[in-house]
Amino acid sequence: MTIKLSKKATKDEIASLLQKVKPAKTLDVQKYAGKLKWGQDALTYQRELRND
Numbered sequence: 230m231t232i233k234l235s236k237k238a239t240k241d242e243i244a245s246l247l248q249k250v251k252p253a254k255t256l257d258v259q260k261y262a263g264k265l266k267w268g269q270d271a272l273t274y275q276r277e278l279r280n281d
Contacts, residue, residue, distance in 0.1 A: 232246050267274075 230250055232250065234243065234262070
């Protein structure tokens with residue numbers, strides 16, 4: 230997000246603009262941990278890809 234300030238902006242104006250900024254959305258990766266069902270060992274798969 231971009232906040233446009235004038236050169237004459239006071240500290241109070243800057244503080245009020247910063248309070249209006251919404252925090253960025255975060256991704257909860259723990260929700261997806263261990264959910265993927267893989268039929269093959271990951272190390273074996275990597276070795277197959279690198280041999281090509």
